[in-house]
Amino acid sequence: IILGDMDKWAAGLRFADKSYILPAGKDERFLDVAQDIIKKEKVDIFIPLVDEEILKSYEIVKNMSKVELLLPEYNFAKITLDKWILFKKLKKFKIPCPETYLGNFLLETPHIIKPRIGRGSRNVKEIKSKKQYEAYKVLTGLPESKILSQNKIIGREFTISVVVNKHGEVLAVVPKEVIYKRGITIVAITRVNKEIESLCIEIQNRLKANGPFNVQLILREDGVPIVFEINPRFSTTIALTIKAGVNEIDILASDYRFSG
Structure with a gap:
């Protein structure tokens, strides 16, 4: 496992087999530095986790046929990273969202x-x-x-890990009710909710992520989930998803490796 971070004090770097300090994702050097590390370390699967890195990551692996990029498809990322375009798409497909x-x-x-x-x-x-x-x-x-x-939508906030393989098969939907957040979610409780599950599957059917993504929504008192954010990457709550019994990185890494 090779990890990279722009912060030399990042705790995760101590748990890797090898680690690197990277430029910020918006830094023009990021693309070349990441590309060099992937080649040097003979990386099999590349997993970007920060929004500023995502669109550059498709360029990084463009000519690396043996490297799997664990992200949704480029068009899905392009749509969801621009919230105005995203909400126009959601409205077009009648997916519940705020005005x-x-x-x-x-x-x-x-x-x-x-x-x-x-x-x-x-x-x-x-x-x-x-x-x-x-x-x-x-x-x-x-x-x-x-x-x-x-x-403003009134209700309970949820963040949902949606595990989708590159063939568009939804392998898992893990809703977590947000209890405490500080920018990102810190504490959450896993919930079973069929309306949320159905909505996340509908998002995949309509927008064709064909890769992992995260949905943030408000569940109104009448039980209707209202989407206010979609992230084209693994959620920052991935540790909570794993604790709930769904190791989405392992699932998708294995799927990418063996499904061809």
């Missing part, structure tokens, strides 16, 4: 604003007035074309 607009469309108060492209709840805020919206623009430096505005 979503670019810029300051005050649907009701309170409402949620967030960057069109972003991760880890960074700059996601609940606001209740035009004045707060204008302050948000100043503080983030984002133009209206890069800000999404959504009506």
